[in-house]
Amino acid sequence: MIQGKVIAITRSKEDSEEFVRLITDAKARAISLPTIELVSKGEGMVNEFLAAIKEDDPDFCVFMSSKAVKLLFDTARKVLKYERLQLAVANTIVIAVGPKTKAALEAEGIRVAHVPERFSSVGVGEVFTMLNAEGKKVIIPRSGASTPFLAQLLEKIGLKVKEVYLYDVTSYRDLSQWTEFKELFASSKIDGIVFTSASSVRAFFDIMLVDTDEKSLQKNLEKSTIVAIGPFTADELKKFGVEPITANIHTVLGVVETIKSHFS
Numbered sequence: 001m002i003q004g005k006v007i008a009i010t011r012s013k014e015d016s017e018e019f020v021r022l023i024t025d026a027k028a029r030a031i032s033l034p035t036i037e038l039v040s041k042g043e044g045m046v047n048e049f050l051a052a053i054k055e056d057d058p059d060f061c062v063f064m065s066s067k068a069v070k071l072l073f074d075t076a077r078k079v080l081k082y083e084r085l086q087l088a089v090a091n092t093i094v095i096a097v098g099p100k101t102k103a104a105l106e107a108e109g110i111r112v113a114h115v116p117e118r119f120s121s122v123g124v125g126e127v128f129t130m131l132n133a134e135g136k137k138v139i140i141p142r143s144g145a146s147t148p149f150l151a152q153l154l155e156k157i158g159l160k161v162k163e164v165y166l167y168d169v170t171s172y173r174d175l176s177q178w179t180e181f182k183e184l185f186a187s188s189k190i191d192g193i194v195f196t197s198a199s200s201v202r203a204f205f206d207i208m209l210v211d212t213d214e215k216s217l218q219k220n221l222e223k224s225t226i227v228a229i230g231p232f233t234a235d236e237l238k239k240f241g242v243e244p245i246t247a248n249i250h251t252v253l254g255v256v257e258t259i260k261s262h263f264s
Helices: 014-025 044-056 066-078 082-090 099-107 121-131 149-157 175-186 198-208 214-221 231-239 252-263
Strands: 006-009 029-032 036-040 060-063 093-096 137-143 160-171 192-195 225-228
Touching: 006 014, 014 029, 014 252, 029 175, 036 066, 036 198, 044 066, 044 082, 044 137, 044 160, 060 066, 060 099, 066 082, 066 099, 066 137, 066 160, 093 099, 121 149, 137 149, 149 160, 160 198, 175 198, 192 198, 192 231, 192 252, 198 231, 225 231, 225 252
Parallel strands: 006 029, 006 192, 060 093, 060 137, 137 160, 192 225
Antiparallel strands: 036 160
């Protein structure tokens, strides 16, 4: 039973509200563990994105995270190019990787044409296959830490892909929120840890190895159930010698159901 278990998720409080609610509803305890923070490419990224759209005239625009949406549109507001950006994006067929990203786009007045059944790069590829989009052009605003998988997948399908990098990812710097987790973890009182991206995996080890040796860290990880939200996150964990359970459905709800099933 999951009741009474302590589960940490590698997201900030703001980004883990749904997870905390679902875990709390299951009468377990959730700990938000911010692992990464975004470092914006600055005001120039709006110009770069607009220039890429003008030059390439893409048929599609794919957003892979709500963070990318917020960062791009917030920056456009600051540099007084919001309406230009809004029009440029609206003139493409917009695909959002999942419901949270769709909601972020709709909040900016952007109509989302497609959301894949699987909220992942593979799901986006399935949408394009269904659309018979061979020969079409697509632009993807995203993180500098992103893997090349999506671009390579879409190119195999026959699309012409342009990626514009909006931000880089770095390990979270304010570690005051990690104090309780580290104490519980050292005492083997963390029952499960959920990793939600490859970046969060790298940042977790970067942060933990500051004051913990690798051998002790691995030993304590073996006492917790490690859950990956999807296969890319699982692959990153394996690089650090961790064999995780991977959620079948790559969403927060999917992760929670996987945890419930495991502890049952």
